[in-house]
Amino acid sequence: MLKYGGRFENYFSRHHVTHIICSNLPDSKIKNLRSFSGGLPVVKPTWVLESVAANKLLSWIPYQLDQLASETKKQPKLSAFGFKSGPVLDDLEESISGQAVPQSGIATLRTSCSLEANIFGKAECTEEVEECHSVSDDPFHPNAAESADQAPTYCMENHCEVELDAAVVVQSDAGYHSHISPCQDPKSDHNDCLEDHIIEESSSSKTIRPSTTGHSTLSDANFVENYFKFSRLHFIGTWRNRYRKRFLSSANGFKDMNPSRNAFATSQKTTIIHVDMDCFFVSVVIRKHSDLKDKPVAVCHSDNSRGTAEISSANYPARNHGVKAGMFIRDAKALCPQLVILPYNFDAYEEVADQFYDILHKHCNKVQAVSCDEAFIDVTDLRVEDPELFARAIRTEIHETTGCTASAGIAGSMLMARVATRIAKPDGLCYIPSEKVDDYLHELPVKALPGIGHVLEEKLKKKQINTCGQLRLISKESLQKDFGVKTGDMLWNFSRGIDNRLVGVFQESKSIGADVNWGVRFNDLNDMKDFLLKLCKEVSLRLQGCGLKGRTITLKIKKRRSDAGEPVKYMGCGDCENLSRSVTLPMATDDVDVFQRITAQLFGYFHIDARDIRGAGLQASKLESADRNMRGHEKYSIRSWLVSSPARKSSMAKGKGDQLYSDIGPPVQARGSFSGGEAYVAHRATLPALHDLDVGVIESLPPEVLSEINDLYAGELISFISKKKEKNAGNNVMDEEQSLSNPLVPPNKDFVHNVAEKIKSSEKEDEQYINKMIQGLPETSGSVTALLPETDSLMPSSLSQVDSSVLQQLPEELLADVLESLPAHRRPDFMSNDVYLDHIRDQTGAIDFLPSNNLWVGNPPRWVDNFRLSSCQLLNRIAVLYNKSSPRGQFSSVLQLIMSEYPLDDGGDDAVNCLCELMKQYIKLKIETDVEEIYTCSCLLRRLTSRSELFLQVYNCIIPHLQAAVGETYGGDLNICFIE
């Protein structure tokens, strides 16, 4: 902002700016902005999309100025030609006045969108500013630079305790009683003492806890962060990632006992050992307190015997009283009043799990981790003489090292090894030789088979199937019919002890996500928005922690069932409907802002009352490594754009250019994607020959794009252009004059120069056309049609080539002329009707453009994934699909798609008009019900202007329309500018 200096002052007054919405400025700059603007209210809401990088935007500005200046030269007094007053006219008139258009290109930043009317209530300007400050205090806010350092959770490494303890000290938040565990204090030896201690901690935490923290999203600003710290399920769920980092990223601790015998493996009978620690969470916590081992102990967050805290793990003495994992503490205490409740000690779990796996890896190179306390090892290759002896040795070592017991099962398959462990528990060993599989399985309850949970168990029960023996009586076909092909197959195999899975097959992550389904309560949608942002942040961090990016983003919402009351479980989610929506992007991302946008969009699909939300989760799937993603990016590079698509190249090649400005180029995101000499050598041969390029088009590209293309041609492009210009200098006197006389026109981006180039390199009819144009073309057709090469008519070949906003401002008679003179057969299928309808609607006021109130969008159809369509094709498709009108979705998702992946090159006027019409109708449709969606659209659209002339046109057409609609609907005439 400071770059533009004092010009801003003029800018604010000239445009009657009343509010400033800014998305991406630090507070210090906001202060400056306020003073520049003479104290205008600055709104910095969290929902504002992050704006396009200033350098990208600015790269297009000279280009736009070019066009403006050229047009205004030819049409100095637009009103004289009967143009109706309107934004287009205003824009043009303003630029004619010369000095009003700053060279810095601020004009292109000007835009209008006044949504505070809806979001904040427009009367409370001062409060908006306050809101702005409170938002910026949020550590999760994108503007809070330090937020990345405050990453919570275990995913980071093993610093958990340090971080948490620090948090306790710094925040004076004594709520984390479970980490002030008495078990960490070797002096606390007595049971009574332990209990006292815990009770004391619990009660003290109650009194000390600041009022700002709490048990729900309503009362704790850092709820998500804290929640994961304290969640046992989160610990379990994320453990595998930590394990991978520790044990699979290096050969550390691995030992191949007998590599030379691998060759015999095939002839060897497989031997698998399943090792499982006994009641892990309890054992670890009491491992140094032998006096507790015979007493009933359970691990739980709370010792409040009236409460609904869940027992996570109970030792065998407790189980003997009927205490089970998952039970509410009040029920457990009812069954066993003397039950000792101990808090979690996640760090201890981590430590013991490491010891456990150190031991396994030390003895065997084929280890498959199931969880922190359970693993399979394949000892076939070790050719141990006595697997039982081997397993016993491991169990002993585990016990000696960790102070906790482990049970083990030995069998010929993972399935049977697991069944064996189940029999062996607690603290035992069981070997099931293959000939005894049937004996063990016959009476085994089906629920004991892996993959059969309570639902499947119930279904089987209904069919009188309780044991594996009974299950075997059912034919495979019947099982597959009732439970599906794979599940039926699994049931059939497992009931016979058949399991062909292999130990140690490393699996890549397929998805990464974060869910919170406890303590989730919202008063309104702003609460939800905040919460979703935190989820986005969390998922983004987790992805980055794994070096992955995701293409599919899924939002899950738990919605209270209408008949469900407050859940039995304190702050639980209760009986909920589970909803989920996903979007697949063509480019994988780990960008929190992208997540935020998409998430907001997905959330919009649910149309849900914030007060009914009981939980939410965000997941990224279709994962790609961040590195691979970079390489994939090259697909969208300028090089590939140049070499891969004849259709695109053709419009840049001379003699074929339909539109001088149409082929603006590939997405700016492709910049810098390749510059190495090798790439040049490899691809130079496939580039179009220099003399095939249309110099005018090349020259009109933004400098950095031009520079990149120049690199492609090893620097020959620039000199080629210079030579070409010298050669043509004599014929371009007029250009020079115009260029000099208009200080706004950068010399190397002169529109008329391009036209002259066009003349030089075009066929005869083009020359004829341009001559006509210079002689005094009717200005009525506007800028776009003026650029069209018409060989036999001054009229555009179809209305699709006309900027409809210009068209609408034509004097009525002229419009009628235009419409009538069009050859009907040249109208594009989907567009001509739209424009006609606009015209007719003006006269009759009757025809509804929209087939229904539903606009297609939602997930992209498959062609989006598979092809790189030109934006023109894309928009055609959008229009077609739009008219088909499948009932769901928001337009912003289409724009999002366009922005994130499409090479915005050959839009063409069809695309412009199509999108303009779509947008107008969409605005009309949504302005009252979902103004934020409209806002999102306009923001996306605006970002696209920096990438494509096509969207610049659409944007210029739409914004006045939007402004009018906002004014009409909300009665305001706010003029708000977006500042990068």
Place this chain on the structure above:
DNA sequence: ATCCTCCCCTAC
């Protein structure tokens, strides 16, 4: 036929 999304189920 094959893929996709939106669920549900399962395991720890």
Place this chain on the structure above:
DNA sequence: TAAGGTAGGGGAGGAT
């Protein structure tokens, strides 16, 4: 009060 996460697999049904 209490911290009901995470991830893979599969099925139904629809789109291509």
